[in-house]
Amino acid sequence: MSEKKSLKQSVYTTLKDAILARKLPPGKQIVENVISESLNISRTPIRSAIDLLAADGLVEIIPNKGAFVINPSxxxxxxxxxxxxxxxxxxxxxxxxxxxxxxxxxxxxxxxxxxxxxxxxxxxxxxxxxxxxxxxxxxxxxxxxxxxxxxxxxxxxxxxxxxxxxxxxxxxxxxxxxxxxxxxxxxxxxxxxxxxxxxxxxxxxxxxxxxxxxxxxxxxxxxxx
The missing domain is CATH 1.20.120.530 (GntR ligand-binding domain-like)
Structure with missing residues (x-):
């Protein structure tokens, strides 16, 4: 597994586990810069991880606003x-x-x-x-x-x-x-x-x-x- 794929999987797993464990609230914005600074990595694998979470239905990506933990009314x-x-x-x-x-x-x-x-x-x-x-x-x-x-x-x-x-x-x-x-x-x-x-x-x-x-x-x- 390449380093980029490994980073993407790591970010994806950490975020998904946090959502499933209810550590991140519905409606919480997933800010790429915060994760990038915490892990000292580029935003590319983070963005890919967020796309996977969106495919799972756990995150909603809103154009010009960002990615958010799903928060249904x-x-x-x-x-x-x-x-x-x-x-x-x-x-x-x-x-x-x-x-x-x-x-x-x-x-x-x-x-x-x-x-x-x-x-x-x-x-x-x-x-x-x-x-x-x-x-x-x-x-x-x-x-x-x-x-x-x-x-x-x-x-x-x-x-x-x-x-x-x-x-x-x-x-x-x-x-x-x-x-x-x-x-x-x-x-x-x-x-x-x-x-x-x-x-x-x-x-x-x-x-x-x-x-x-x-x-x-x-x-x-x-x-x-």
Whole structure:
């Protein structure tokens, strides 16, 4: 690996870890000069690292202003979750006749991993498990366009979990999302469409309510020390 690529990867990893660990707040500007001075390197690998973060959806690049940690408005968050809720309910209903016991058993294994991650406050593992659980359901819908839209929304709302989910704060309440996932699995087994729809609606409404993080943050130059 060339020195330039190595520097780019190092800056990218440090910034990404800081965002995932909630050391940098939503809306924080990623100032290239600050990083350049902290590491005594040129701005080229820093700019490349920021481009990678933008591709991940963690940073927004605004022309003539700079790069900022993504900072969605409450309205944007609500719109994303509302659309995801409607599409996933549709996908679940289309998936019911295609789901087998092996699918349900696989989902329950994912929930076990999710529960462990929640209680150990392992944010990355939790987010991945949460994504895997929902995709395991929707992939059976048989509609490639529906799956594509849902996957995009899951990726977007996962960023909101990373930035705002209260269950990863020090004094957080006891997590319950994994219990709702188990309830969803059981209702799918039973093919109880009406109860399943209501449970999914409640699940997404609760997910929105959990996005209210207030935490301590660090300055940009501090994360490179």
């Amino acid at each position: 409450l309205d944007e968050v609500l719109q994303a979750y509302e659309l995801r809720k409607e599409l996933e309910i549709m996908a679940v209903q289309k998936s019911l006749d295609s789901l087998a016991e092996t699918d349900f058993a696989g989902m329950e294994k994912i929930v076990t991993l999710e529960k462990e991650a929640l209680y150990s406050k392992d944010l990355r593992t939790y987010v991945k498990a949460n994504e895997s659980f929902h995709l395991a359901i929707t992939k059976r819908s048989g509609n490639i366009f529906l799956n594509e839209f849902i996957e995009k929304l899951i990726n977007q709302t996962s960023i909101y979990l990373i930035l705002f989910d209260i269950f990863f704060e020090e004094n957080s309440p006891q997590p319950y999302g994994y219990k709702e996932h188990l309830e969803i699995v059981e209702l799918m087994r039973e093919k109880n469409v009406e109860a399943l729809k209501k449970t999914l609606e409640r699940h997404f409404d609760n997910a929105i309510k959990s996005l209210d993080v207030q935490t301590d943050y660090e300055e940009l130059d501090e994360i490179f020390k």
